[in-house]
Amino acid sequence: MSCPTCGSEGADRTATATRARESRIGRRPPEPERWLLVGNPNAGKTTLFNRLTGGRREVANWPGSTVEKGTGRLAAGGRPVELVDLPGIYSLDALSEEESIARQAVLEEAGRAVVLVVADAARLERSLSLVLEVAEVAPAVVVALNMLDVARAEGQEVDPAALSEALGLPVVPVVARSGEGVGELVAQAEAAWRELRRAGDGAAGGAAGGRSRARGEAGEELSDEEAFARAEERFLRVQEVAAAAVRRVRREPTPSERIDRWALHPVLGYVLLAAVLGGVFEIAFVASAPLSEAVGEALGRLGDWAARGVAAAGGPTWLGGFLRDGLLGGVGAVLAFVPYLVLFYILQEALQDSGYMARAAVLVDRLMEAIGLHGKGFFAMATAYGCNVPALTATRVLENARDRIAHELVIPFLPCNARLGVLLVLTAAFFPGARGALAFGGLMLLSLGVVAAVTALLRRTLLPREEAPLVMELPPYHVPTWRNAVLPALHHVRAFVSRIWRYLLWATLALWALSALPAGAAPAQSYAARLAGAVGILGAPWHLDGRLVLALLSGFVAKETTLGTLAILYGSAGAGGPVAALASSVSPLVGFAFLAMYMLYTPCLATVVTLREETGSARWAAFSVLLSLGVAGLTGALIEQLGALAGWAL
């Protein structure tokens, strides 16, 4: 099969060369055909993008931002077309990062690209406002009128022909979900492109001059009052257009309204929310466990086999250990994430696509607002108990960058599945019987308290709340499509693996080297054990010995390795196994402080790398690491001091 990407890249390069040559001799360069896709959030823009491009989406960030830029290719009239998916927006008023980006892209490309505006017939007025705004600055606009069926069910019949006449723009009815009308949309966009080229070639001077003047007017920053007045005018015009194209028909309660009677019920709504969250956890983090285990087992067997192979070939024993525990262990550490990340992201995208996520945000907004967070961040926070990595990615639903960072900084204080597992085992060791449940409950409350306290602190210092409201639109429910759920999920997982594997592999190799070298030494003589003696001084203020400090350090690679490290370090300490040895080596008070510190201190490597990616800056990631170290240290010290005051032994 020939590679379409390489082919078009080659074409691009040729085009660039031609353009360079032509600009030297002063002729207008032929430009690559480009279409921009614009639309309100939830108007079906992504679905249409997938329809047009066959789902192939190259993802990058817009320069200097964390906003995702999706591009794809399609063939129209035998020529390749680049389709750029702009962020979902309500207006070109540059209030949010997404809007600034969309505004800039439309302004820059106006006159060179066709702008396809996806309009939602069921929420026509907001869509039309965006259409009018885009049409002010772009000469080639085609409206894709989506969701006509939903509009009909909600009691309004939209006439595409009348709409086209009232707007003075081509309007193509489409059903993005089934692909109906997409061919006609492509034909109309082609026609608009030809028209644009003809205008450009014909009156190069005049038209270009006129356009740039228009762009100058539209591109200027409006004062707040002007922006408000223009919006008011625009919506008056929207009402006129809608009046010409919309006929009210008899309406009955739509399925969405009927579902919302339960989903947004003041009591049952919360019951349903708990059930949905429980379902997500069950499927993503519990049902995926056998898969993760199977992957681990397969790698373990492969490792054993490799070690035996090395031994049979007469190689040194450390080489076998290196292959099994170092190399394949590292691969396993990366792959262990994959099963539940795939399932989790599919469920998350499906919930988002179905429209339920917006309801969940509305239900819990008051609660989240009380501690300085936002309802939209709730799902991310709740799923942090499964794994912090997807939780950080899930904060993307928040439009405001400052809110997003506030959520991302407190998520690591919520213990993930791995940390919860270690905490359960260690709590049971330190506090046998019923006291264990009490201690564990205390730890969970402590983590929530820390989240509230840290948010309050951030809101008063680095990340004050903005005055702008966070408005949530609740789209009608619909059954999520496989394409909309699975494609982005696989993309997330691929992105995660490609950025994490190096770090995790090296870190696992380092851990292996520490615990297995020098070759042939007993565990007590390994570098790890020696290092434990050296790092002991770090733990002194909290009455922790070197072995506990080292366990915390190794937990940075992956939180679940803490138990393994403790087992190695305490393995030879006495009868009853490492856990009993550990429990008898410290007082319950210090044990509890250790558990609290383990729960709160620096999140794992994968989380830090994701944090860096999601905040778009290494500085925020570093700040997060220091913040959690500081909070953990402070909390540990407080627990011990207060405990000692209350008369417990250190």
Next chain:
Amino acid sequence: MRVVLIGARGDLARFGRTWARSQGRGGDRRSETWVRRGAEDGTAPPTRPQERSRAEGSRSLAGLAGGEEARVVGVQGGPALRRRLAALGIVPGAVARCRGGMPLGGPLLLEIRGALTALRRRDAAMVRVAVNVEEATAGAAPLPPAPDGVGVDEP
């Protein structure tokens, strides 16, 4: 017949009324009085548009009860809030229908510009509305004088 609590249904509407009252907005209580009186003595509720228009024109979007419909007459608040709301079509002339609110002072659900939109009460309080949609549309147009003896004055 001017029953303000159109289709007031279930807990959401009840909650909205309770909340509006706790905020010191009397509009709902008064309209309930009208409804009761109309039901008792068989007369229609008062029809003195000027008076009601003035009184209700001062209400805010946050004071709407479930099922109530109102027309936006003004948006207050800071510039960022006004621009954000304007981008969503929450400008004078927009019609909003309240679908209730979340418990404990959570967001209000509003049908506005054809879309179900959740707005925090604090933000919704910045939007001034006139509850009787036809009157607000009439705007400054002279209103017909109320026929004597039909209007029932507020006690």
